Each structure stands twice: as C-alpha cells, then as structure tokens.
Amino acid sequence: MDSPDIESPWLCAAGESFCGSFNIRVEEGNAADILHVLEVPTSSVPYNCSIPKPPPLPIKPCTKNKYPNRFLHCSFVPKETNDVWDKLFKEGNGADVYIITMDESCIQAHSSILSIASPVLGNILQQSKVKNGFKYIKIPGVPHEAVYAFFRFLYSSCFEEEDLKKFVLHLLVLSHSYLVPPLKRVCEYFLEQGGLTKENVIDVLQLARNCDAPRLSLICVRMVVKDFKAITSTEGWKIMKRANPALEQELVESVVDEDSRKQERLRKVEERKVYLQLHEAMEALLHICRDGCRTIGPRDKVLKGSQVACNFPACKGLEALVRHFSNCKTRVPGGCVHCKRMWQLLELHSRMCNEPDLCKVPLCR
Numbered sequence: 001m002d003s004p005d006i007e008s009p010w011l012c013a014a015g016e017s018f019c020g021s022f023n024i025r026v027e028e029g030n031a032a033d034i035l036h037v038l039e040v041p042t043s044s045v046p047y048n049c050s051i052p053k054p055p056p057l058p059i060k061p062c063t064k065n066k067y068p069n070r071f072l073h074c075s076f077v078p079k080e081t082n083d084v085w086d087k088l089f090k091e092g093n094g095a096d097v098y099i100i101t102m103d104e105s106c107i108q109a110h111s112s113i114l115s116i117a118s119p120v121l122g123n124i125l126q127q128s129k130v131k132n133g134f135k136y137i138k139i140p141g142v143p144h145e146a147v148y149a150f151f152r153f154l155y156s157s158c159f160e161e162e163d164l165k166k167f168v169l170h171l172l173v174l175s176h177s178y179l180v181p182p183l184k185r186v187c188e189y190f191l192e193q194g195g196l197t198k199e200n201v202i203d204v205l206q207l208a209r210n211c212d213a214p215r216l217s218l219i220c221v222r223m224v225v226k227d228f229k230a231i232t233s234t235e236g237w238k239i240m241k242r243a244n245p246a247l248e249q250e251l252v253e254s255v256v257d258e259d260s261r262k263q264e265r266l267r268k269v270e271e272r273k274v275y276l277q278l279h280e281a282m283e284a285l286l287h288i289c290r291d292g293c294r295t296i297g298p299r300d301k302v303l304k305g306s307q308v309a310c311n312f313p314a315c316k317g318l319e320a321l322v323r324h325f326s327n328c329k330t331r332v333p334g335g336c337v338h339c340k341r342m343w344q345l346l347e348l349h350s351r352m353c354n355e356p357d358l359c360k361v362p363l364c365r
Helices: 009-020 031-035 079-091 111-117 119-127 144-156 161-177 181-195 201-210 214-226 235-243 245-290 315-327 337-352
Strands: 022-024 097-100 106-109 135-138 296-298
Touching: 079 144, 106 111, 106 144, 111 119, 111 144, 119 135, 144 161, 144 181, 161 181, 161 201, 181 201, 181 214, 201 214, 201 235, 214 245, 235 245, 245 296, 245 315, 245 337, 296 315, 315 337
Parallel strands: 097 135
Antiparallel strands: 022 296, 097 106
C-alpha cells in the first residue's frame, strides 16, 4: 500500500491533528516494539473475537477394533476347522487333481473344493480332460512354495506368516487371476500395513493397477511422492523407467502437483497470518483511541498506567508506533518507514470504518 507524501502541508496539519487527539504519557519507546506491530502476533485469536468452540472429535466406533488382529492370526475360522481342512489338503485323501508348478512338482487337490473356492479353477477343471484318473492344472512362473500357500488358503483360509511375507506379490497375482477375494484382501492389507518398502513400492504399484487394487495403488503413489528422491535411485524405478515411461511421467507429474499444492497451502497460511496481524492491529487501534491503554489514550480518559496488563496482543507495539508517529521529525524523500506503517493502518481503518462521524480514531473522516 503506497503512503502519502510525508512532506505535504496537509500531512503536517494532519499530524498535528493526530497528536492533539491523544493524551500521551511520557515513556521511553523501544524501537523493537515498533518493528513488531505487523509481525507475527503472539496470539492468533483476537481478544474480543467470539469464535465458537469446535465440535468434539468423533468417537471411534466400537466395531473398528472388534477384530484388530484378524489378519495377524493367519486364520479366519476356528482352529479345529483349520486342522481338519489342513489335514485333507496335506494328505490329499481322495484327491483327483494334480497341480503342476514351475519346477515340475505336483500338489494334490480336490476338484470339488477348487471349483467352489475359485470359479476360474472350476472352469479350467470343466474343460480339462481326465488322464489316468486325474485332472491336471499347470501354474507356470510361480514358485512352488507360493502355489502351495495359495491352494492351502483355498482349503482352510489360513497361511504361514513367513510365506505371506516372502510371496505376497505372487499370492496377490494368483488371488486376482483366480478370483479369490479373501486372499486378495489379506495381501492388500499386509502391503498397506507395513509391507511396502522403497525397493518394492514401484513393483507393487504396477501390480496393484494390473490387479484392480485402487486403494493399494493410491498408497503406493503417496509413498513415491513422499520419498521421491530415494525411490528414483532404486532398481525397480530404473526398470519401470525403461519398460513403462508413461507411468514414470505420471509419477513425476504427481510429485510436481504435490509440490504446487504444498506451496499453495503455505501461501494461504502466510496470507492468514497477515490478515490476523492486520485484524489485531485494527482492534488495538480502536482500543487505544476509544478506551485508552497503559500510557496512551484519548484526552478524556484516565490512563491505566504502564503496570496494567493489556489483553490486546498488538497494543504494546502500536503504542510505541503512535508515540513515534506523534514525535517524528523526519522530512526526507521517502519518509520514515515507521510513519508510513502508521499511515497505512490509519488508511486501512478509514476504509473499513462504518461510522466515521462517531469514530474516535484520528483522521478517520
């Protein structure tokens, strides 16, 4: 905001009018107090501003923690039932299906159970031919231990935690490919709750998008944006950069967008600080001109003395600014920076005041 010319005759007369409006007790001013009038206030809430109390925080629903460790127990059914189905799977009594893994190992299974647990496996079994009393399903490209853990889950809905940690990505792909939603949820939950690392987040992101896991995909993107510099140095990022440049461009744009949003948030915070500073300065100016404060106030008011505490955060600095403004003799090109600040406050008040005829702030009209 531009200030009026300090050397104008009108300004000198206005300054005399301003000084004549106050009863100023002699007190040595501190330059530091003047400089802090429009600095960051000590309190962000004005003294007489009636701000309603915020509503109480929402109460956590009781059902949220009803089963807090449902995945950590590696089981969805009672232990006795797990034992029965685990025994049936491991012993293979009455099995009529052979699962062939990538190392040509075989896992025995039952077609009726597989058809119920997975509609995809059911369709495959319907189309496969019986050979020597068995049907065969080949699952290439997946380690034998991961395939074993997958079919064990189809029987008993349980798994070894060590297997999950080691083969979670394989199990995620298998559960999506063969339509096994419970296992897919387990894999997603494990990855979301600490299974993501800087080394595997890019691989998990690509799998999450291919396996229709939007929540997991979003968490991966957020992790990449949060630690972009470290993740770009991993082997997974380098491979993705060569194989999927479109994804790389998308992630870079996400980082740029996040930086822009962060800068916008910081800008709004700074703007709010300035508004609060100006509001406190306006409140303190009205307080001084209308009620009077410790060492300065209108001539028809009795001053309270310098020992009385004031509840307006900006009052002390504004007192020093008013005292300087009334006594400043600077008459050089550009004027005094403190006087300019006082003129800005007076002009801002005059623009905002709705009762200039009754207002006690000097020069308001």
